[in-house]
Amino acid sequence: MTRPVWIRHASQLATLAGGSLSPVTGEGMNELSIIEDGSVWLENGRIERVGADSELEEVYRDRAGEAEIIDASGRLVTPGLIDPHTHLVHAGTRQNEFNMRLNGATYMEIMNNGGGIHATTAATRNASHEQLFDQSKKRLDLFLLHGVTTVEAKSGYGLTLEDEIKQLEVAKRLDAEHPVDLVSTFMGAHAVPREYKEHPDAFVDLVISEMIPEVARRKLAEFNDVFCERGVFTPEQSRRILEAGALHGLLPKIHADEIEPYEGAELAAAIGAVSADHLLRASDRGIQRMAEAGVIAVLLPGTAFFLMAESANGRKMIDAGVPVAISTDCNPGSSPTVSMPLIMNLGCLKMGMTPAEVLTAATINAAHAIRRAHEIGSIEAGKRADVTIFDVPDFMTLQYRYGVNHVHTVIKNGKVVVAGGALV
Ligand SMILES: N=CN[C@@H](CCC(=O)O)C(=O)O
Numbered sequence: 431m432t433r434p435v436w437i438r439h440a441s442q443l444a445t446l447a448g449g450s451l452s453p454v455t456g457e458g459m460n461e462l463s464i465i466e467d468g469s470v471w472l473e474n475g476r477i478e479r480v481g482a483d484s485e486l487e488e489v490y491r492d493r494a495g496e497a498e499i500i501d502a503s504g505r506l507v508t509p510g511l512i513d514p515h516t517h518l519v520h521a522g523t524r525q526n527e528f529n530m531r532l533n534g535a536t537y538m539e540i541m542n543n544g545g546g547i548h549a550t551t552a553a554t555r556n557a558s559h560e561q562l563f564d565q566s567k568k569r570l571d572l573f574l575l576h577g578v579t580t581v582e583a584k585s586g587y588g589l590t591l592e593d594e595i596k597q598l599e600v601a602k603r604l605d606a607e608h609p610v611d612l613v614s615t616f617m618g619a620h621a622v623p624r625e626y627k628e629h630p631d632a633f634v635d636l637v638i639s640e641m642i643p644e645v646a647r648r649k650l651a652e653f654n655d656v657f658c659e660r661g662v663f664t665p666e667q668s669r670r671i672l673e674a675g676a677l678h679g680l681l682p683k684i685h686a687d688e689i690e691p692y693e694g695a696e697l698a699a700a701i702g703a704v705s706a707d708h709l710l711r712a713s714d715r716g717i718q719r720m721a722e723a724g725v726i727a728v729l730l731p732g733t734a735f736f737l738m739a740e741s742a743n744g745r746k747m748i749d750a751g752v753p754v755a756i757s758t759d760c761n762p763g764s765s766p767t768v769s770m771p772l773i774m775n776l777g778c779l780k781m782g783m784t785p786a787e788v789l790t791a792a793t794i795n796a797a798h799a800i801r802r803a804h805e806i807g808s809i810e811a812g813k814r815a816d817v818t819i820f821d822v823p824d825f826m827t828l829q830y831r832y833g834v835n836h837v838h839t840v841i842k843n844g845k846v847v848v849a850g851g852a853l854v
């Protein structure tokens with residue numbers, strides 16, 4: 431049995447309370463529900479009580495001896511960060527392509543010439559379960575060191591039933607064996623594999639008739655995602671794939687309007703997707719429709735940064751009433767980072783978001799984007815005891831002193847898993 435943990439005297443305890451029922455929008459994204467000189471009691475893996483330190487002192491004085499006490503004086507305490515969009519489970523790296531892009535090649539040119547997603551697909555197909563597990567676990571350790579306690583992970587580098595299942599099984603094992611929780615998404619429609627180059631519709635049929643039913647039958651994923659992009663999957667193919675997934679209980683997500691405007695945001699709204707992700711080139715009409723339909727925009731400013739493209743217009747989306755979440759998009763081609771703190775910095779610097787908005791986007795709205803807001807994303811009694819402590823005094827300094835990992839302590843399920851910036 432783990433001891434209770436009592437976090438005391440946080441200079442700012444950003445609880446993000448009050449947003450669990452529906453994604454936070456508009457001015458609400460600036461409301462962090464901060465408690466100064468804040469205090470949290472964690473017990474049996476749950477948050478038991480949250481409030482001013484003087485209030486918890488009254489309640490827990492007699493039990494102080496039982497608890498592991500963490501003095502958070504001068505520090506910022508937030509919900510454990512949540513990354514709602516990653517391609518965590520993959521083999522190999524693509525620094526050669528980075529160099530090619532720096533020399534003028536484009537992301538899509540590289541992919542159309544057999545590199546890009548195809549290169550990682552070949553490496554992932556060739557890797558054993560054990561090799562994939564080891565490589566992905568290293569990345570997951572780094573996520574934890576950067577304050578992240580829950581990660582969404584997509585398949586999509588197998589592109590055969592067997593290899594997609596291999597990726598999803600690695601994710602399932604990581605979820606079981608690693609402190610970070612994983613939420614799985616099936617993304618068999620990440621690219622048309624080379625062997626189907628001349629018959630893309632036959633591959634779409636395979637995804638629909640064989641892959642989706644089997645992944646759902648084995649309960650290996652909760653979400654279904656597709657790369658809707660000119661030269662990859664058309665909006666019509668994407669719609670078929672997402673509707674087929676929904677019939678099997680897989681909730682739709684979509685990689686939309688990343689490289690070119692392609693009516694992905696409009697499609698997300700039309701089918702009621704949980705989220706539309708990327709949106710660098712989303713149209714004003716698409717943004718409006720997403721706001722009306724309540725589709726969450728999962729914005730990935732690291733991808734725009736690394737692809738040297740103009741970022742999604744987070745400011746415009748928030749002002750239009752779209753609920754915004756942010757994510758690393760961790761993958762070996764377009765965003766090989768594991769740093770949610772850096773992503774929050776980029777949210778401010780490249781997407782016009784405020785320090786408060788990026789924290790909302792990386793916690794409670796990220797929880798909504800993976801349908802976990804009833805469990806995580808805020809520091810409220812009854813929720814899972816996932817908490818991150820930063821060695822900065824307030825949420826503004828977290829963005830101001832950019833590019834640095836300020837994570838000091840991470841508590842996952844009520845257990846201290848990072849202390850003094852190192853894995854315990
Ligand atoms: N755009 C599609 N998929 C990934 C990149 C995958 C890769 O390049 O390996 C993304 O979200 O950016």
Ligand SMILES: [Zn+2]
Binds near residue numbers: 515516685761
């Ligand atoms: Zn992605």
